[in-house]
Each structure stands twice: as structure tokens, then as C-alpha cells.
Amino acid sequence: MVVKMLLRGAVVLAVLVSAAPLLAQTGGLEGVCKGEKGELLVGNPILIERQEVKGVYKTKTDKHGKYIYIGLPLGSYKVTLQDPNGRTLFNITKHVGMGDPTDVDFDLQKERAQQQQANPELQKKLEEQQKEQKQSTGLKQIFDQGTELYNEKKFAEAAAMYEQAVPLAKGNNVPIVMGRLGDSYAKAKQYDKAVQTYQFGIQANPQDFNLHNNLGNVYADMGKIPEAQAEFQKAAEADPPNASRAYFNLGVVMYNKGRMDEAAAALKKATEVDANYADAYFYEGQALFGKASVGADGKIAPAPGTAEAFQQYLKLEPNGSHATEAQAVLQTLESTVQMEVKVEKKKKKG
Secondary structure, eight states: OHHHHHHHHHHHHHHHHHHHHHHTSEEEEEEEEEOTTSOBOOSOEEEEEETTTTEEEEEEOOTTSEEEEEEEESEEEEEEEEOTTSOEEEEEEEEEOSSSOEEOOEEHHHHHHHHHHHOHHHHHHHHHHHHHHHHHHHHHHHHHHHHHHHHTTOHHHHHHHHHHHGGGOOTTHHHHHHHHHHHHHHHTTOHHHHHHHHHHHHHHOTTOHHHHHHHHHHHHHTTOHHHHHHHHHHHHHHOGGGHHHHHHHHHHHHHHTTOHHHHHHHHHHHHHHOTTOHHHHHHHHHHHHTTOEEOTTSOEEOOTTHHHHHHHHHHHOTTSTTHHHHHHHHHHHHSOOOOOOOOOOOOOOO
């Protein structure tokens, strides 16, 4: 009996001994993850990929920036730290052995420093990126301050602020800064500076619609009509979908100068580009009405298209700001004008 119990115990012991190596044929990974500023990374995915035999395992960092994965088959693994969107931040290849989990920490600040030391070109590139980032931040702060002053109608002060932004502007930011600087000068009636600023911006981006359009407005304010016409035309050619605005501005300038033929032609182009441009129809009608004549019968002889322009305006904007004027002109065109013509005859000297 005792012998049987001893034999039975020996069998159980043998099973346990034989099972122990099987249970120990796995390992694990654990570590702490820190970002480029030394901060703990929370909720970041950890991708664990076995190298010799295909196998993929996943986990995440906890609120302390830690992760752990137990039960990995022994072998070599590529451990990848990802951002919350699954983008790779860094990876390390490590062998996983039996026993306690293998430590694989991620310290992006330390890794970045080591990479810079090992690669001078990379270090230079990173320094340039940091410089650009600093410039971009400074540019935004100055630009925002200028915009606040501009919105407060403190145009001279806004121009002074935008001037500080010019040396910081690079690439696509150049025409943007120069445009706002030019606008500020124009609003402050510093026309010569506005012209110089817009021209500099155009050199950086010759196809910028707003720069050409705004330069045209400045030339018009200065009374330089041929130059204004040229810039409005360039604006229209630079951005065909917005050409109606450039032609409208040109038409209004010509109208204000009393050049009705040129005004009507420009405004006609505006409506051809944008058939729903109500104000363009109204001013086209005004320009055409300015060309009207009075016949021998005392009736107004409007230029062709006058009534149609006003009618189209009212169709688009029946309650628009110019509706009353448009209706009055149409009524005038439909009525007979009584005119008394007096002719003074010179007396002959005796």
C-alpha cells in the first residue's frame, strides 16, 4: 500500500517536472514610453511583430505610459511605438527570452538626440525646421496683431505691424503679408507705399488676383486710369472665375470718371462672366442711361440694352438697395419727356 502511494507520488512529481519546461517556453515584453518632450505617452498603440515566424501582437500604454505583454513565444521581435492614429513613431528589434519580461523602453527625446549626433545632416535639417517653426509662430503673432489694428480701422498702425511681418514671411506667406500691408497703406491713403507693396507681392506671385485687383483700385484712386485698367485686366486674366469682380471694379471706375462707353463695356463683361451679378447689371444700366439722347419728339432715346439691364437687376434683386432707382429709370424711359428748348438769338449791332 505504501509502495503504491509512493509510486503514485513519483508519477505526479514526474508530470510536474516534465510540464515545467513547457510552461517556461514563453516570455514577455514591458516598458515605459516617453515623447519628444519627455512626457509620458498615454494610450499609444504598441505593435509587436515576431520576426522568425509570423506573429503579430498588440497592446497599448496605460495612464502611466507603461505597457506589458506576457506569453510571447521565444524569438526576435520588432516592437513599434505608434501615435494614437497608428502612425509609426519609433521601433526597436529585441530578443525575447524565457522568464521575466524583457524591457523595451521608448524615449523619443533621447532617440532624437542620438540620431542628431550620429547624423549631422539630420541635425542641420532639424535645426532648420525648428527655426522655421519659430519664424512661423512669430509671423502669426505679428500678423494677428496687425489684423486687430486693421479691424479697428487703425490703418497706419496696422501697416507698421505688418512691416514687421515682412522679413518673417516665406513662400506662400509673402503675397499674403504684402497684400494686407498694401491694403493698410491704401486705407491710410499712403498710395505710393501701397503701389510699391502690391508690386512686390506681385513679383512673388504674378497670378494673384487680389494683388492685381487692389493695385488697380489704388491706381484709380490716384487718377492713373490707364494703369488701373491694365491691372484690372491682369486680375481678370489671372483668375477667370473671379473675372467678373475685376471687370465690375473697372466699370465703376470708368463710370465715376464719366467715361460711359468704357464703363458699359466693362460692366457688360462682368455680367457675361457672372449672369447673376445684380449690381453689375444696375451699373451697366446706369452707364447706358448716361449715353441716352432726346429725340425731336421730346422722347428719351436710350442706348440699346438700357432697359434690359435695369430689368435684369430687378429680376435678381427685386428688393435690392438700387431697386427704387432702377424702377424710377424704367418709368422715365416709358414716359414722354416734355422739353422746352429756348434759343437765344444774338442781336445785331446797328
